[in-house]
Amino acid sequence: MSVHASSSSTTVLTTVVCLSGIVVALQQTLVIPLLHEFPSILGTDYATASWLVTVTLLTAAVATPIVSRLADMFGKRRMVLASLAAMVAGSLLAAVGGTLVTVLIGRGLQGLGSALIPVGIGILRDELPKARVAGATAMMSATLGIGGALGLPLSGALYEQLGWDSIFWLSAAVGAVLYIAVRIVIPESPVRTAGRFDFVGAVLLSIALSSLLLGISKGATWGWTSERTVTALVAAAVAFLLWFPYELRVGQPMVDLRSSARRPVLLTNICSLFVGISMYANMLSTTQQLEASTDTGYGDGMSVLTAGLCMMPAALMMGVFAPIAGRLIGRIGAKYTLMIGTAVLTLAYVARVLLTGSVLLIVLGAMLVTAGTAIAYATMPMLIMGSVPITETASANGLNALLRSVGTSMSSAAVSAILTAVTIEVAGHAVPALGAFQLTFVMAAATGLVATVLAAFIPRSGGIPRTRADVDEYAPAELVVSGAVFSAEDRPIRQAVVTVLRTTGEPVDWSRADNAGEFSVVLPDPGTYLVIASADGWAPRSHVMDFADGADGHRVTLIQRLRLRGRVTTAGRPCADAVVSSVKATGEYVATTTTAVDGSYELAQPPGGRYVITVLGPDRRTTTRQLVVLTKPAQVDLDLAGDLQPAGVP
Numbered sequence: 001m002s003v004h005a006s007s008s009s010t011t012v013l014t015t016v017v018c019l020s021g022i023v024v025a026l027q028q029t030l031v032i033p034l035l036h037e038f039p040s041i042l043g044t045d046y047a048t049a050s051w052l053v054t055v056t057l058l059t060a061a062v063a064t065p066i067v068s069r070l071a072d073m074f075g076k077r078r079m080v081l082a083s084l085a086a087m088v089a090g091s092l093l094a095a096v097g098g099t100l101v102t103v104l105i106g107r108g109l110q111g112l113g114s115a116l117i118p119v120g121i122g123i124l125r126d127e128l129p130k131a132r133v134a135g136a137t138a139m140m141s142a143t144l145g146i147g148g149a150l151g152l153p154l155s156g157a158l159y160e161q162l163g164w165d166s167i168f169w170l171s172a173a174v175g176a177v178l179y180i181a182v183r184i185v186i187p188e189s190p191v192r193t194a195g196r197f198d199f200v201g202a203v204l205l206s207i208a209l210s211s212l213l214l215g216i217s218k219g220a221t222w223g224w225t226s227e228r229t230v231t232a233l234v235a236a237a238v239a240f241l242l243w244f245p246y247e248l249r250v251g252q253p254m255v256d257l258r259s260s261a262r263r264p265v266l267l268t269n270i271c272s273l274f275v276g277i278s279m280y281a282n283m284l285s286t287t288q289q290l291e292a293s294t295d296t297g298y299g300d301g302m303s304v305l306t307a308g309l310c311m312m313p314a315a316l317m318m319g320v321f322a323p324i325a326g327r328l329i330g331r332i333g334a335k336y337t338l339m340i341g342t343a344v345l346t347l348a349y350v351a352r353v354l355l356t357g358s359v360l361l362i363v364l365g366a367m368l369v370t371a372g373t374a375i376a377y378a379t380m381p382m383l384i385m386g387s388v389p390i391t392e393t394a395s396a397n398g399l400n401a402l403l404r405s406v407g408t409s410m411s412s413a414a415v416s417a418i419l420t421a422v423t424i425e426v427a428g429h430a431v432p433a434l435g436a437f438q439l440t441f442v443m444a445a446a447t448g449l450v451a452t453v454l455a456a457f458i459p460r461s462g463g464i465p466r467t468r469a470d471v472d473e474y475a476p477a478e479l480v481v482s483g484a485v486f487s488a489e490d491r492p493i494r495q496a497v498v499t500v501l502r503t504t505g506e507p508v509d510w511s512r513a514d515n516a517g518e519f520s521v522v523l524p525d526p527g528t529y530l531v532i533a534s535a536d537g538w539a540p541r542s543h544v545m546d547f548a549d550g551a552d553g554h555r556v557t558l559i560q561r562l563r564l565r566g567r568v569t570t571a572g573r574p575c576a577d578a579v580v581s582s583v584k585a586t587g588e589y590v591a592t593t594t595t596a597v598d599g600s601y602e603l604a605q606p607p608g609g610r611y612v613i614t615v616l617g618p619d620r621r622t623t624t625r626q627l628v629v630l631t632k633p634a635q636v637d638l639d640l641a642g643d644l645q646p647a648g649v650p
Contacts, residue, residue: 014140024083060114072193268383389522479526480520498511567599
């Protein structure tokens with residue numbers, strides 16, 4: 001779009017994106033109430049039928065980071081359409097096939113649609129005015145809980161009235177309608193990252209994630225020390241050990257680990273993991289608590305449908321508190337809003353330990369948990385988008401959504417272990433005791449508390465993503481400009497960081513150059529900007545650059561190569577041919593050189609950090625100095641006679 005659409009158009013766009021998110025999230029829980037029916041429907045046993053949930057979990061975990069990265073590179077609207085198409089195709093296959101194999105494949109395709117939610121958040125950032133981004137993003141993030149909660153009563157009602165295949169026909173029909181709506185309503189964003197897709201990184205990450213989630217989700221069934229579980233977890237560990245160093249070396253990684261390691265992003269993602277653990281315990285335990293036989297002394301003997309309907313008020317809390325979270329973000333900031341959400345989540349579980357005397361109290365406790373979850377989930381994408389380059393919003397939110405999924409898988413395994421370990425005997429069968437549910441709530445409260453503590457350490461600044469309309473709601477379309485960082489000798493400088501500010505000092509965007517020195521940034525409008533470039537081993541430099549035409553090929557040059565220099569002496573006299581070595585404080589070798597006739601030496605300055613410099617003289621005397629390297633040339637003089645001079649390390 002050349003300009004922002006009208007208020008009604010942005011409302012329609014937000015509605016279509018959020019409805020798509022709800023429908024995709026529905027697929028996670030739509031078959032759960034029918035798991036005990038599928039063995040007879042599909043002619044199999046319960047253990048095999050449980051793969052109808054597991055396969056969706058695995059494909060969702062693999063698809064989320066990959067499709068999110070593809071969205072940043074090739075277009076977010078295109079990937080939303082691909083996600084909806086996969087979900088519709090899977091739903092049709094499951095409905096028409098009617099066999100275990102076709103339903104499994106269909107459920108796998110449905111899981112591919114899960115990537116739509118982080119990609120949809122990226123679309124909202126690209127297309128909406130700044131004033132509307134927080135509220136719309138909060139609602140989109142809440143669709144994870146809304147769709148998941150709606151799936152429980154909806155599938156039971158459809159099964160009783162129309163048969164098991166109706167849940168797949170409904171998914172296909174609604175998905176097809178939304179596919180058409182997306183094509184009509186949502187434009188393709190020009191905000192993209194150029195370059196090649198990281199196929200090796202995608203394969204390694206897929207192996208790591210599928211193995212990890214397979215081991216977690218099936219550990220209770222297979223046995224945590226069984227060969228299959230151990231093999232899956234070891235395969236995950238090996239794949240991650242290969243993936244991490246590869247991602248740090250490749251020019252255009254599948255996941256930018258350097259950006260992900262920034263404090264706001266790292267802490268938000270870890271917080272997401274713990275919130276996922278805490279949130280899912282509510283969904284898993286509440287329906288089981290309500291469905292438990294009255295003979296247990298605490299259960300209400302509800303049917304699957306009735307118990308699912310009791311979860312509806314909790315689902316409504318997601319829709320009610322998501323926009324409230326959006327307003328809180330604007331008033332007190334994303335960090336404190338997240339802390340409020342996780343604190344409410346924690347206190348709600350503490351209350352749930354006691355609120356067990358009636359259906360009303362149980363439902364109220366579930367509502368309080370969901371209210372805290374809604375606030376927390378609504379805030380995380382804002383913290384992420386405020387701390388990563390604009391061209392990486394979808395992939396960064398994809399990683400955040402992935403960690404939520406890992407958290408829910410861990411929660412499922414933990415809750416299952418607790419409910420099967422703490423039991424009572426009813427009519428000759430072992431069933432969960434009331435203490436099992438209370439222990440589950442204690443576990444969920446503890447993880448919520450950990451999330452609150454993590455949120456407290458997130459830097460206060462940020463949390464509001466940069467959008468095309470920093471001031472004017474109807475600002476012109478953003479410009480995506482690219483360039484490269486070179487040395488004075490025309491050599492590309494890899495992994496340089498380029499930050500763009502307005503000439504008045506307000507932040508605009510930033511980017512990390514790839515191994516060819518190339519970068520892309522997003523500007524709100526044509527004009528003159530202040531560009532700051534820095535890289536390990538180079539003196540930072542700023543440029544005032546005119547982006548009037550938005551053309552590519554802008555060049556940033558770093559001139560001064562930082563060097564680690566010094567002079568080695570023996571009792572004040574120059575020491576020639578001494579060996580000077582540098583190692584990291586953690587022990588890794590960095591570089592070695594020898595001194596000149598006048599005792600001087602020079603090394604390329606390593607990246608910032610703590611290092612140890614050691615000198616070995618011709619007479620085999622040695623001396624060592626520890627130093628901290630910053631961003632200025634370092635001068636370290638050493639005397640082998642022990643008369644060490646102070647290290648002038650700026």
